[in-house]
Amino acid sequence: MEGNVNLDHLFAVILGGGAGTRLWPLSRELSPKQLLKLFGTDSLIRKTVLRLKKLIPEENVFIVTSERLLDEIRNHLLSEYPPLKKIQYIIEPAARNTGPAVLLAAWELFKKDKDSILGVFPSDHYIENDEALIEAIKVAYEVAQKDYLVTFGLKPLRPETGFGYIELGNSIQNSNAYQARSFVEKPDLKKAKEFVDSGKYFWNSGMFVFKARIILEEGRKFLPKVIEVLGEIDTFSDENKEKISEEAFLSIDPISIDYGIMEKSERVAIIPVDIGWKDVGSLTALEEFYEKDERRNVKIGNIVEVDSEDSIFYSDSRLVAAIGLSDLMVIDTRDATLVCPKERAQEVAKIVAMLKEKDAGEYLAHRHSVRPWGSFVLLEKGDNYQVKLIKVKPGMKLSEQLHNHRSEHWIVVKGTAKVTIGGKEKILHAGESAFIQVSARHRLENPGKIPVLLIEVQSGEYLGEDDIVRFRDEFGRGKD
Amino acid sequence: MEGNVNLDHLFAVILGGGAGTRLWPLSRELSPKQLLKLFGTDSLIRKTVLRLKKLIPEENVFIVTSERLLDEIRNHLLSEYPPLKKIQYIIEPAARNTGPAVLLAAWELFKKDKDSILGVFPSDHYIENDEALIEAIKVAYEVAQKDYLVTFGLKPLRPETGFGYIELGNSIQNSNAYQARSFVEKPDLKKAKEFVDSGKYFWNSGMFVFKARIILEEGRKFLPKVIEVLGEIDTFSDENKEKISEEAFLSIDPISIDYGIMEKSERVAIIPVDIGWKDVGSLTALEEFYEKDERRNVKIGNIVEVDSEDSIFYSDSRLVAAIGLSDLMVIDTRDATLVCPKERAQEVAKIVAMLKEKDAGEYLAHRHSVRPWGSFVLLEKGDNYQVKLIKVKPGMKLSEQLHNHRSEHWIVVKGTAKVTIGGKEKILHAGESAFIQVSARHRLENPGKIPVLLIEVQSGEYLGEDDIVRFRDEFGRGKD
Known part of the structure; x- marks a missing residue:
């Protein structure tokens, strides 16, 4: 001592x-x-x-x-x-x-x-x-x-x-x-x-x-x-x-x-x-942290598998099905899947380099993002629109903000949201919606005791996360 | 002759x-x-x-x-x-x-x-x-x-x-x-x-x-x-x-x-x-229909790959990355991925049987569906909500219908839609929306020359495709 x-x-x-x-x-x-x-x-x-x-x-x-x-x-x-x-x-x-x-x-x-x-x-x-x-x-x-x-x-x-x-x-x-x-x-x-x-x-x-x-x-x-x-x-x-x-x-x-x-x-x-x-230096580290089945497979998420051994299966949202694999990793995320022998796990850096070279978004960020007030998932992305599923934690407020290049529709699908648009307050329950015109000041808040889930549909010529002007923020941020 | x-x-x-x-x-x-x-x-x-x-x-x-x-x-x-x-x-x-x-x-x-x-x-x-x-x-x-x-x-x-x-x-x-x-x-x-x-x-x-x-x-x-x-x-x-x-x-x-x-x-x-x-009796038939690369791989869709050979890669929407695979198939769809040695392609029936046994939706249908008027993709599904991306072909009309258990929000993100709700007609451009209350008669139409894309957010206690009462249909259908 x-x-x-x-x-x-x-x-x-x-x-x-x-x-x-x-x-x-x-x-x-x-x-x-x-x-x-x-x-x-x-x-x-x-x-x-x-x-x-x-x-x-x-x-x-x-x-x-x-x-x-x-x-x-x-x-x-x-x-x-x-x-x-x-x-x-x-x-x-x-x-x-x-x-x-x-x-x-x-x-x-x-x-x-x-x-x-x-x-x-x-x-x-x-x-x-x-x-x-x-x-x-x-x-x-x-x-x-x-x-x-x-x-x-x-x-x-x-x-x-x-x-x-x-x-x-x-x-x-x-x-x-x-x-x-x-x-x-x-x-x-x-x-x-x-x-x-x-x-x-x-x-x-x-x-x-x-x-x-x-x-x-x-x-x-x-x-x-x-x-x-x-x-x-x-x-x-x-x-x-x-x-x-x-x-x-x-x-x-x-x-x-x-x-x-x-x-x-x-x-x-x-x-x-x-x-x-x-050591958590490569994906094979998953084997150190999760229990193996009787054929020494690690299975995380929605996995349906026949006759595989010594393999790692990971899925964060979708179904992964496998037949007769040995010493392989199958890593499945919302926007990308990796299949690779365990012993070559380190070479994933080559894939990342190729994606970066092509400027493919999958090297940069996930489809889901965490924010101090909750989180969101990008469900779909087109030329001039985006659809997000947004989750706001109880008692949390997003910053008061406006966008110069996009309008937004919010449709609450769970919980009760308070929205303020152009100074007007409105309470939305599941199935109700609000429209935020381009350049309208708006704020989203969860005044309730359970999480708010809402679908946000963005429309506009420019949809970058940096099109945001913040007026008030609980978290001292200049941008989202 | x-x-x-x-x-x-x-x-x-x-x-x-x-x-x-x-x-x-x-x-x-x-x-x-x-x-x-x-x-x-x-x-x-x-x-x-x-x-x-x-x-x-x-x-x-x-x-x-x-x-x-x-x-x-x-x-x-x-x-x-x-x-x-x-x-x-x-x-x-x-x-x-x-x-x-x-x-x-x-x-x-x-x-x-x-x-x-x-x-x-x-x-x-x-x-x-x-x-x-x-x-x-x-x-x-x-x-x-x-x-x-x-x-x-x-x-x-x-x-x-x-x-x-x-x-x-x-x-x-x-x-x-x-x-x-x-x-x-x-x-x-x-x-x-x-x-x-x-x-x-x-x-x-x-x-x-x-x-x-x-x-x-x-x-x-x-x-x-x-x-x-x-x-x-x-x-x-x-x-x-x-x-x-x-x-x-x-x-x-x-x-x-x-x-x-x-x-x-x-x-x-x-x-x-x-x-x-x-013969198109198994997934390996893809090899008969698509050109192979110099290492005899078939690659269909967004594939990034290092050092694989004699393999089949298919992706309909997401990124598939692979390192050093041999004689393997990786088949990736919106809701499910299959990884399997080519020589065991026939055994996929075992996976389907297991899914059916578990009543997992992935054996039954795809996330995307075709209709005579266009198509839709299910983007997200929760307990009491669903989000779809709907495409209506130029000049096409969906049936006049109502739902007893769900309300719907339609947000047009591309093209011009004509909607009729409770007898009232309305034209919607990109960024505009309509709300269809539970039990309201409604009809969706594309009067324009380019496809209409719209996001549909459904809210309700029951969201089955069979909650539909049809009044008029161009295609002689009793249900969607």
Whole structure:
């Protein structure tokens, strides 16, 4: 037992920028792995925040992400109970891997508190044992006070060749920590086996605790260009800040914090932990989280199957039927189906690249979207019309808004909605409707105790989500 | 050249009752194989009718089908250009295979014309060379005049073990026809090879030409129970005819016309034909109709694929992505996906049986339906609401109707619609809507030159298609 430590200067930095193409079609560029509720009832990013909140006040939790993902992550964190309203966000001007992202966060937090200590955590890791990690963070905090860059080592479960290993060195006095002797990225199988047998090598968890001051010092030494850019951005006038920051950030070479600093620094400490960590690096991870049938198949959703074995079946809405498959994955979503041998699960990145090349929407987003007030599903899309099924949670209000290019019909099919159009209020029950002309100010609200379901039919020459002018919003958003 | 024969007594009898589970999920119980537009721009049943119309006036073409399929077939034949309005229908009181169906047709046509000669044709065969068949029918007509039961023999393309073979006997004077020496159903591979090598065995095409009088005579000999039932049905009063007919028909054992009569009769003649016939008995038939890529894959629809070979990909609306598949079929429709090795294509019947057992809608019907006035797609279905995308062809009118259990909202998203609700006419353009209260008489019409697209949102406690009271209909229907 460590007892109660004073953690006043501890801030959580969650790396939330990952695009997670490897779980496509379950993940999309705008619904990356960390936002999926595949591995339990909460998403990985919510689990990460809720875990850290046991130790760190919510307002001291910072998520580093891109402008592009900001709305998605914020909507997601607001949309579930409890809504996470106090989280703060640090926007990467451009995606440059974790090295620049971590230094950006350190730079910002150092300005806030010269003694700040950062706990850096990926947003897309699965961790079973929250308490074990929390205890380890407390230890790490103490070690970080001694100016170490602390990392957590996971006991290797198998001779995995896809991960990085850290070798334990001398133990650090008065702690469970060790100096890190060496880093080895993606060893061959023979080496990986030796590492596992030795008991002295641990998987690099990608989680760190260090002083902002120290990581910036090491950054100055090993990634001077990044520190230089951060300094420049800080001196810009506010006016063009966004554009200039992006350009400046783009001049940095992308590099991970591991390659960029941890592997080079003499100050790295490692704390071995046993936290029930699981890899969710590809769709085959579903096998780790769901029960198998007697022929070792995982079946999630509406699956009808004859004589298959060792396969993964997933469907979020439709019927999937299969006959006589072996070692295959069939992943079915509202707008796309993937069929692929399990052993080639990693190659799904090729499909995503092809879709991106063709500018096919299926790489970018799902048909369903989450909002703080509820959710919607795009049912049908034509040249000049769209049909959505919208769900508004009890007591929730959408922003007061107008659209310059589309009219909307709302037909309530369940629950009771309150709509305000051009200043006039109206209550709608199931089977009743309202019409919102182009440019009319309108607002939708669920004053009731059960969810409102409504069908929205949009008509117009331009139907982009960005055709929205907001007047009042409960969630502090500028756009939907 | 046969010259112009007098074909006054020739009637076409098309067997349209087949349920076609073997092409699921492309076929459904209410969208059987013969209605699918998979093999060219027309369905197999339309092709069959259009082919026969070159020889036989449309009003002398009879389709034998079930009560259940009648609407589907009629809607289908009316919905395409040219609409086939004069076709006549003979309803099987119960499905009892082709033996009773053919005798029923012969019975009805004999009453109409004592000298009638029936050309009996399946509705779900693919035939490339219409002219060759037509010439063969003319020859067969002459041979049938001599009281033969004429069948057409297809030159075997391979030693197929799933078909029936007919052995040629002595040739019949003054014709290209032969007496049939023997029938062999589904021979083993060794025998099938001998048959093919001999040049004397032909595949049984399932197409026949014979006098109604003669097939009824043979029926009396080999299927006396069927003839007895037909006689009984004929003497019933009109009042309960439907119910009594069904019961009487159900007392007949199901049997094919081949097993029941052709294989037993001494009067069978065979005319060898070369008509470009293709088997469409399973989904692998797609390989015969679509071009293959350089790795021998067939790809139909929105397919993105890496490194697959010898596979079949079909998608009617969504994206299908595949990596590294071999000899597999992926068949994707709006509500169901099938994944199955090509060599197990026949086993799809097991899936259909499982769905039927569970009463899952996916065995019964597609999400899209054809009507004489256009078509619709079911976009979403909830407990007490449904959303459809409806397409009305230019100049077309739906029936005047009302619903006792649901209200409807219509939102036009393309074209110009005329709606009449409770006697009041209204013109709707894209973006405009109408509301139809429960029990209000209403009618929808497209007075324009381009198709009307509209979204229909139904709300109510009961949403079955049978909640419809029709007042006036352009298509002579009692229900939709």
